[in-house]
Amino acid sequence: MSLNRSSPELRWLRLLTSFTGSDFRWKEPPYEYVYDRNPFDVIAGTSSIREAFEQGSTIEEIEKTWAVPFDDFIKVRERYLLY
Numbered sequence: 001m002s003l004n005r006s007s008p009e010l011r012w013l014r015l016l017t018s019f020t021g022s023d024f025r026w027k028e029p030p031y032e033y034v035y036d037r038n039p040f041d042v043i044a045g046t047s048s049i050r051e052a053f054e055q056g057s058t059i060e061e062i063e064k065t066w067a068v069p070f071d072d073f074i075k076v077r078e079r080y081l082l083y
Contacts, residue, residue: 007059007062007063010049010059010062010063011059013053014053014059017053026038026039026040026050027039027040031043038050048065049062052065
């Protein structure tokens, strides 16, 4: 299995926000049992993706922020692969 930094989910989200324009809104809390955080942040595990979209960052800029953590993960992951 090959892993890469590309995120089709971000491309889908960018497409969705471009179609809805100024009508786009993030879902407001609560989300299930979480009342104090944006539901997208809960699902994504971070607010940085939502904030980057709100600031107009490109998908490539967002993915670049993952480069070092992603490469670190790949190194650790390799120790546990059986095949």
